[in-house]
Amino acid sequence: MKSEHQQLLQTYFGYDSFRSGQEDIIESVLAGYHTAGIMPTGGGKSICYQIPALIFSGITLVISPLISLMKDQVDALHQNGISATFLNSSLSANEAAERLVEMKAGMYKLVYIAPERLELTHFLHQLSELDISFVAIDEAHCISQWGHDFRPSYLKIKTLLQEIPSNPVVLALTATATPVVKEDICRTLDIDLDHQFSTGFARSNLTFSVMKDENRAQFLMRYLEKNHSESGIIYASTRKDVDRISQKLANTGIKAGRYHAGMNEEERTRQQDAFLKDDITVMVATSAFGMGIDKSNVRFVLHYQTPKNMESYYQEAGRAGRDGLDSECILLYSPQDLHIQRFFIDQSQGTDEWKHQELQKLNQMKDYCFTEGCLQAFILRYFGEENPDDCGRCGNCKDNRAEMDVTTESQMVLSCMIRMGERFGKTIISQVLTGSKVKKIEEFGFQKLSTYGILSAKSAKHVADFIDYLTAQQFIEITGGQYPVLKVSDTGKEVLLGKRKVMQKELKQVQTITNIDSGLFEMLRQTRKEIAQNEKVPPFIIFSDAALKDMAAKLPVSI
Numbered sequence: 001m002k003s004e005h006q007q008l009l010q011t012y013f014g015y016d017s018f019r020s021g022q023e024d025i026i027e028s029v030l031a032g033y034h035t036a037g038i039m040p041t042g043g044g045k046s047i048c049y050q051i052p053a054l055i056f057s058g059i060t061l062v063i064s065p066l067i068s069l070m071k072d073q074v075d076a077l078h079q080n081g082i083s084a085t086f087l088n089s090s091l092s093a094n095e096a097a098e099r100l101v102e103m104k105a106g107m108y109k110l111v112y113i114a115p116e117r118l119e120l121t122h123f124l125h126q127l128s129e130l131d132i133s134f135v136a137i138d139e140a141h142c143i144s145q146w147g148h149d150f151r152p153s154y155l156k157i158k159t160l161l162q163e164i165p166s167n168p169v170v171l172a173l174t175a176t177a178t179p180v181v182k183e184d185i186c187r188t189l190d191i192d193l194d195h196q197f198s199t200g201f202a203r204s205n206l207t208f209s210v211m212k213d214e215n216r217a218q219f220l221m222r223y224l225e226k227n228h229s230e231s232g233i234i235y236a237s238t239r240k241d242v243d244r245i246s247q248k249l250a251n252t253g254i255k256a257g258r259y260h261a262g263m264n265e266e267e268r269t270r271q272q273d274a275f276l277k278d279d280i281t282v283m284v285a286t287s288a289f290g291m292g293i294d295k296s297n298v299r300f301v302l303h304y305q306t307p308k309n310m311e312s313y314y315q316e317a318g319r320a321g322r323d324g325l326d327s328e329c330i331l332l333y334s335p336q337d338l339h340i341q342r343f344f345i346d347q348s349q350g351t352d353e354w355k356h357q358e359l360q361k362l363n364q365m366k367d368y369c370f371t372e373g374c375l376q377a378f379i380l381r382y383f384g385e386e387n388p389d390d391c392g393r394c395g396n397c398k399d400n401r402a403e404m405d406v407t408t409e410s411q412m413v414l415s416c417m418i419r420m421g422e423r424f425g426k427t428i429i430s431q432v433l434t435g436s437k438v439k440k441i442e443e444f445g446f447q448k449l450s451t452y453g454i455l456s457a458k459s460a461k462h463v464a465d466f467i468d469y470l471t472a473q474q475f476i477e478i479t480g481g482q483y484p485v486l487k488v489s490d491t492g493k494e495v496l497l498g499k500r501k502v503m504q505k506e507l508k509q510v511q512t513i514t515n516i517d518s519g520l521f522e523m524l525r526q527t528r529k530e531i532a533q534n535e536k537v538p539p540f541i542i543f544s545d546a547a548l549k550d551m552a553a554k555l556p557v558s559i
């Protein structure tokens, strides 16, 4: 026996069964509860409001920021025999007034509304005179200032709900919400814990990888040589890059399109349509492209630069493989990406608190690039899942390089940080560790420390990367905004105490430290002495002489 909802699913949409989460959400809404649904991209969120809309007696409002797609969505509903329309800035005042009259006459089950409309007081007033049963909020993370895509007009939803006398049921839907954002959405819209449904964020058909130390232009061309017949998106961070890359691809005979906010609307629509129809194979775009794009056969999403945070990254990468077939998400990392993003944050109009939060998100993005653990598990943890399993497919899971014990090197770095008073950033710490003679070191009084040069067989960049690795593994914490300060974390202290080992995948070319001299021992001894003398510092670094000898036995070491 099929339930009423299943029958509607079959009759109107032609699907046999619900996907995970859909029925729970639909039932909760129809029972009259304010509800939240968190489902990955392509999980099937639209059905969650479209089926209740068929059952409720009054109108269903769908608030969505995707103005350019409203017409397509409405057309698709018409094809399924469902009466729907939209209200957004593409309509003239007369057209909008006409639609309101039609709505009043009960001509539409579903009405898509752009959030900007809600800023018009007279419009809110007009809506309040309609028989509205249900308000669905798509991309509900836009309501939260902690989200990556906050839109002030979304806050007007509260006012809308207060204006409508019939107390409509509310459904908030999103694919990207960190625990903080989810809480914010639910608090704003009065959604109880019992009516929050999450099918998790995992996308089992996506394979993530991060490419570091690659020449990106070369990597891209090599990749496209193998995959040029597949539909894919390349995200670049600036309009100039988009123009340049798409031109270059076109020159090599790839059917490449481009999309960014600097192009006029007509051209953007043309390019988007060509991509949807597969006339364009590879779309090169800024992050302006893709929100709500329902193109099922995108086989890869390649980020030419590191995005500003994990939410943006997962949302963009998640546009691959909506049809459930295997697809790739590749991120090309380069340190200058982070400098640029940091610059953008710094130059922005945001409050200090906002900037601080954005910088922290950027740091987590960087940790994603430097982790050696499962990339998918990293993403799931970021979105609040506890103890996610390793995916077994991502670049890191597939990385079978041997692991090396780098505990000693980690101790060198961490104790050097402590010796320097935990007041500095990565650059100067790596300079001291590699025995640099830059003036700054002298100015800060670390000349002597630097002469030990305990990691001087390495370049400062190499050591800086190792520091990034230790940060990604949470042994180092970053505080401060514009001038990040590195501190040893609690787990880092365990490393210093010898209670915890640090393992790292073998580097592609193993190099060994050759010039080990008394410097290392001198430095470790100094550290121990100083800590013993300064009672304010917890005595977490106690290198016994035996431990020092033990370290000596292990040298020369590779890092």
Ligand code: ADP
Pocket (backbone or CB within 6 Å): 015, 016, 017, 018, 019, 022, 039, 040, 041, 042, 043, 044, 045, 046, 047, 294, 322
């Ligand atoms: P989301 O908004 O969560 O990203 P959509 O609502 O756009 O996802 O749905 C993604 C795709 O999955 C659409 O093509 C939709 O028709 C399809 N779909 C949704 N529900 C089902 C279902 N129960 N069975 C099969 N396909 C479904």
Ligand code: MG
Pocket (backbone or CB within 6 Å): 045, 046, 138, 292
């Ligand atoms: Mg959607």
Ligand code: ZN
Pocket (backbone or CB within 6 Å): 373, 374, 375, 376, 377, 390, 391, 392, 393, 394, 395, 396, 397
């Ligand atoms: Zn993995």
